[in-house]
Amino acid sequence: MLSPAAAVHVALRPETEADAPFRLALFRTSRGPGWDQIPLPAEMLAKVMEQQFNAQIQGYQTAYPRARLEIVTVGGAPVGRLATDRSADALHLIDIAVVPERRGQGIGGAVLRSLMEEAAAAGAPVTLQVARDNPAAQRLYHRLGFALAAADETHLTLSWLAPPKEPI
Template identity: 50%
Template sequence: MHRRPEGEEDAPFLFALHAADHGATFSMLPPPLRDLLLRQTFDGKRLTYRVRYPDARWEILEADGAPIGRIVTDRGARGLTLIDIALLPERRGRGLGARLIAETMDEARAAGLPLHLTVAADNPGARRLYERLGFVPGQATELHTELVWTPPAAPGA
């Protein structure tokens, strides 16, 4: 797997990735309405991330020269934030997500920063994965829970 910076040419892939993640939510709607709502949620999510995290690192994940996912991270005053991680459905369940999270944890550890992320309340599988990796719950709403991983102190510190 290879990472590269996201570019405007990736927009069709990113929309398809979003549709793969959220299409079931709108599956009962007529295709024109479903497509409109998918486009609006895609554009809204993208804009929200860009406004909240103007200095974020947006990366496309590739395997064999083809895009398979994306990861968005931000290094800010409160630590490193894993904003979004998404893989094509056929690439899930192979340990790639766990590998990406471990790489992000390594980055946080090297910088001596906590790693923050938010998990949707309707995604218990992701929450179990994060807690297995050592993340602990923070603030929660009905829709999301913030999880935080703090790197262990260096020996002798």
């Protein structure tokens, strides 16, 4: 039997300005249920969310000026977003998000395994930060072999390094 990810064609393409509405909608759905509980009128909440989205973009541009920003697609349709930064020392996963209706189908895992293969070929680790209040993502990362490298009050820093190759 094929795994869910094997049954779909997951691909990446560069982000463009035309993706902004999709990225904003994905950002909104990725903020978690706490945002729905904020006692603000819907119009004001949408403005706050847009400001947070713009702040995230600006923050990523400042912290990772060479970041690769990509749209995750399945069958050509956008289903997620990937932001990565590659250096001589590591492949850093800045952000990954998949639309709610496509979560749990192996898409995120397929993207992560591809990054892990790329990093293994370069002999570099994959590093990332995950929010402490995101147990679903934490389970995925741990299932793929990521290990705790550091922690603070809000985030865990995880790292993955390919096992050494066996001599022939």
